[in-house]
Amino acid sequence: MDLQDKLNQKGLRLTKPRQVVMTILERATVPLSPQAIHQHAIENQADIGLVSVYRTLELLTTMGLVRRVHGQDSCEGYVLASPGHHHHLVCRTCDRAVEFTGTDNLIPLLEQLQHETGFTVDEHLLQLYGLCPDCQN
Amino acid sequence: MDLQDKLNQKGLRLTKPRQVVMTILERATVPLSPQAIHQHAIENQADIGLVSVYRTLELLTTMGLVRRVHGQDSCEGYVLASPGHHHHLVCRTCDRAVEFTGTDNLIPLLEQLQHETGFTVDEHLLQLYGLCPDCQN
DNA sequence: TCCTTATTGAAAAAGATTTTCAATAAGGAT
DNA sequence: ATCCTTATTGAAAATCTTTTTCAATAAGGA
Ligand SMILES: [Mn+2]
Ligand SMILES: [Mn+2]
Ligand SMILES: [Zn+2]
Ligand SMILES: [Zn+2]
Numbered sequence: 001m002d003l004q005d006k007l008n009q010k011g012l013r014l015t016k017p018r019q020v021v022m023t024i025l026e027r028a029t030v031p032l033s034p035q036a037i038h039q040h041a042i043e044n045q046a047d048i049g050l051v052s053v054y055r056t057l058e059l060l061t062t063m064g065l066v067r068r069v070h071g072q073d074s075c076e077g078y079v080l081a082s083p084g085h086h087h088h089l090v091c092r093t094c095d096r097a098v099e100f101t102g103t104d105n106l107i108p109l110l111e112q113l114q115h116e117t118g119f120t121v122d123e124h125l126l127q128l129y130g131l132c133p134d135c136q137n
Numbered sequence: 138m139d140l141q142d143k144l145n146q147k148g149l150r151l152t153k154p155r156q157v158v159m160t161i162l163e164r165a166t167v168p169l170s171p172q173a174i175h176q177h178a179i180e181n182q183a184d185i186g187l188v189s190v191y192r193t194l195e196l197l198t199t200m201g202l203v204r205r206v207h208g209q210d211s212c213e214g215y216v217l218a219s220p221g222h223h224h225h226l227v228c229r230t231c232d233r234a235v236e237f238t239g240t241d242n243l244i245p246l247l248e249q250l251q252h253e254t255g256f257t258v259d260e261h262l263l264q265l266y267g268l269c270p271d272c273q274n
Numbered sequence: 275t276c277c278t279t280a281t282t283g284a285a286a287a288a289g290a291t292t293t294t295c296a297a298t299a300a301g302g303a304t
Numbered sequence: 305a306t307c308c309t310t311a312t313t314g315a316a317a318a319t320c321t322t323t324t325t326c327a328a329t330a331a332g333g334a
Contacts, residue, residue: 013280013331035321049283054322070207070262089256098254109242113265117235119226121267125207128250130258150300150311172290186314191291 006063017052020044021060030095031069031077069097072129089128093135102126143200154189157181158197167232168206168214168225206234209266226265230272239263 003022004014024040025032032040034057038050057078060066067081069088076095079088085102110121140159141151161177162169169177171194175187194215197203204218206225213232216225222239247258 008332011280015281015331017282051284051323052282055281068210070212072260072262075207075212089250089254089258091256092260098256100250100254103246105242105246109240110265113226113237114267117226117237118270119228119235119265119267120273121226121265123209123229123266125209125262125264125266127262128247128256128258129260129262130251130256133255136257145301148311152300152312154313188292188315189313192312 003065006065012059016046017048018056018059020046020048021053021056022065025066025078025080028079029097031071031079031090031097033077036077070125070127087126087128089130091132091135092129093131096132096134098132140202143202149196153183154185155193155196157183157185158190158193159202162203162215162217165216166234168216168227168234170214173214207262207264224263224265226267228269228272229266230268233269233271235269 003018007014007018020041021037024037024044028040034050034053037057038048038053041048041053057066061068061078064083065081066078067086067088069076069079069090071090072092076090079097079099082099086099087102088097088099090097106124106126110124113119114121140155144151144155157178158174161174161181165177171187171190174194175185175190178185178190194203198205198215201220202218203215204223204225206213206216206227208227209229213227216234216236219236223236224239225234225236227234243261243263247261250256251258
């Protein structure tokens with residue numbers, strides 16, 4: 001089922017801005033801010049408004065097609081999200097982000113914490129930072 | 138070594154805004170935004186400027202005394218950071234945040250990823266979200 | 275092709291953060 | 305205790321980011 005169907009199914013429409021944002025994110029190797037996405041669009045002769053970039057990112061995020069990546073200091077930007085449980089490993093120098101599959105490494109920790117704190121834990125944010133092969137020299 | 142010394146050591150000074158921000162964070166149970174901190178200050182008759190709150194948060198963060206906590210959607214705010222390796226468990230309803238000690242649960246995952254991706258991994262961001270005991274009803 | 279209405283984009287409004295700069299005060303030196 | 309240097313403050317302005325409004329447009333089902 002492609003983007004068109006996923007949208008139409010909910011009474012939503014496949015529009016130029018939505019296609020453009022999606023394509024840009026598909027090609028990106030680093031998390032992109034709304035501004036950066038807008039810039040890319042303009043450079044590719046795709047004349048869409050910044051407002052629509054914001055609106056599209058919000059939509060795609062709630063649809064689970066896009067994920068927000070947090071930087072160490074400020075919030076970095078948005079990346080395409082594969083379906084399922086994933087996290088990101090981000091290069092501190094060039095910002096390149098690779099996705100990795102969530103494991104159950106955390107389960108013992110979660111259980112211990114639920115026990116100790118009385119909290120229930122149902123979501124987590126895990127991001128790793130380091131240097132990509134190219135940036136290690 | 139107290140805050141005074143830590144600052145003086147670097148040629149920096151212990152000022153009213155810095156004391157006030159630190160005190161407010163010490164008393165807080167939820168991550169606070171710069172605005173929220175400023176508001177607290179005013180309510181406590183401590184007449185400091187919002188600009189200084191920003192500057193102080195940046196300073197305390199680079200000194201490692203304060204940590205920025207990311208929300209699930211937007212960036213939440215700042216909390217006091219105990220020295221050492223810690224993470225936060227945040228209540229999705231009332232925002233209460235409890236700190237927990239970093240464990241070595243992640244080590245196998247890190248090693249596997251370094252191997253598979255060629256990245257070196259030296260930092261990570263881990264935050265857990267759930268419901269605190271009070272908010273479970 | 276027509277019709278409904280979701281969506282767009284320009285402009286304005288609202289909010290958040292940073293820069294500037296003269297006035298102030300921290301704290302080492304005398 | 306008093307000076308002196310200079311780090312720091314805070315008001316205002318500048319800048320940047322995000323949201324709201326609303327008339328014009330264009331998806332896409334009929
Ligand atoms: Mn963030
Ligand atoms: Mn996970
Ligand atoms: Zn890199
Ligand atoms: Zn709670």
